[in-house]
Amino acid sequence: MPGTTAAALGQRIETARHAAGLTRRQVCDVSGVSISMIRKTEGGERWPSDAVLDALARAVQTTPEELLGGPRRTDSRVHQAVPELQRVIAAYDLPDDGPVRPFPQLAAAVDLAVEYRVQSQYARLAEETPPLLDELFRAVDHAQGADREQTARLLALAIRSADAVAYKYGYRDLSARLVELMRWAAGIAGDPALEATAAYVRMEVYFSTGQLSPGLRSLRAAVDRMPAPTTEPLAAAAAALHMRAAVAAGRMRRADEAREHLRDAEVLARRVRERLYDGTAVGPDSLEIHRLAVAVELGEQQDLHDAVTAATRWAPPRELPAERRSHYYIDLGRAQMLLGRPQHAKESLLVARRIAPQHVREHGQVRAELATLVRLSRGRDEQLLQFARWAKAV
Structure with missing residues (x-):
């Protein structure tokens, strides 16, 4: 598969072997592949032939496609809902005729969608968002003046x-399109704080494509465009931009x-x-969570x-959104792994799963960390x- 390296393939084979509870000698006996070839393949030194890959896959109880492609996405309800989401946004500027609820009812529906997002309820979000967007596109198309600005805020x-659904479940092109539509709606709303939030979300596109340098420039440009943070929403929007920029720079x-x-975010x-x-x-609590994230990204031992x-003295308050709290424990697990504390890392990931199961199950770093833990434990845990x-890490 394009993009799969010999090292990544080797790690997947080794992880699957440990998950099956097999030694290299046992894989050799079952597959007929020499121990030397197994060692070189797992170490990323050799790319196996199709025949060798087939034999290894059968021995470790998986398929060549799984080994080549890596973990599969999990929630079928989400995938079933994505085509409708794609259909709705394709004609965003030419919405169909239909009913539009009064503004207070639309606002309540959007509040519920935001709640689903921050609590990592992705399946419900995927099913309920497309008709809501359809209605909001109509509402923005029909509204005038200040009403249009307020409705555009809801749409953004x-x-x-x-x-959140598109990004978490790997629909990168759809996510990029949605980010551009959010920026379009925020521009109609004419609110600098909302436009800054759109710039914050846009960084996802840069993270997913590995374009960190232009992404960091876009965050700095968004900070420069903002008016002075004289109100609480403006100060919060600027703080969020600096927190995300700190992670990117890390x-x-x-x-x-x-x-x-x-430091700027803290102020x-x-x-x-x-x-x-x-x-x-x-x-202040979100700042502490980002402080840990930056330490993990930098990877410096003292930090x-x-x-x-x-983390032994402070934990995210339960009042924080589930997604943010689970992020904290995912990053804590990453930090513990980097410090050579795999058992502690496992415990942190288990806490993250209790807080936000759907978020953890779809998190690429969680799957990578779990695969490493399986290899370290030799499949004995x-x-x-x-x-x-459960997380499709093996």
């Missing part, structure tokens, strides 16, 4: 909720830049109450040690194996 937030190993963005986050602002959780130590199979 609903599009963002739909994008992933690029730009330590000074990442810490500078964190702003301390001025606002912890709550959702245009669908983004911002405040990781300090972050893990801090049954609880871990069940977790990894």
Whole structure:
């Protein structure tokens, strides 16, 4: 499969072998592939022939397609709903005639969609968002003046909720299209804080394509475009941009830049109450969660040690959205893995799953971490194996 490297394929074969509880000698006996070839394949030194890959796949109780393609997406309800979402946004500027509920009812429906998103209820979101977007496109098309601006705000937030489904479930082109539609709706709304939120969400496109440098430039440009943060929503929007920029800079190993963005975010986050602002959780608690994320991205031992130590004294409050709290424990697990504490990492991932199962099950970093844990445990931890199979990590 295009994009699959020998190293990635080797890791998948090794993970599947450990999940099946087999040694290399046992795989050799079952498959007829030499131990030397198995070792080189698992180590990423050799790309196996089709015949060797078929034999190894049968021996470790999987298929060549699974080994080549990696973990599959999981929730069929989401995938079944995606074509309707694609249909609705294809004609966003030429909506069909139909009913439009009064503004208060539309606002309540959008609030519910935002709640589904931040609580990681992706299946319900996928099923209920398309008709809501259809109605909101009609509402924006019919409205005038201030009413159109207010309705466009609702539309931007609903599009963002739909994008969560597309992004989490791997529909990258659809996600990019939804992000552009969110920016279009935010422009109609004419609210600088909402436009900043659209820039925050747009960073997903850069994360998914690995274009971190232009993504970081886009965040800095969004900060520069913002008016002075004289109101709570503006301060929250600016803080969110700096928090996301800190993570991006951390992933690029730009330590000074990442810490500078964190400092700027701290100044702003301390001025606002912890709550959702245009669908983004911002405040002192969200800042602490991003502080851990930046430490993990930078990967510096002292920062990781300090972050893990801090986690013994502080935990995300239950009032925070489930998705944000589960992110914290996913990153805590990553930090613990980098510090050589796999058992602690497993426990952190289990906490993340209890908080937001759908979020954890669709998280690529979780699957990668679980696969590593399976290899380290040599498939001897049954609880871990069940977790990894549930997440399609093996």
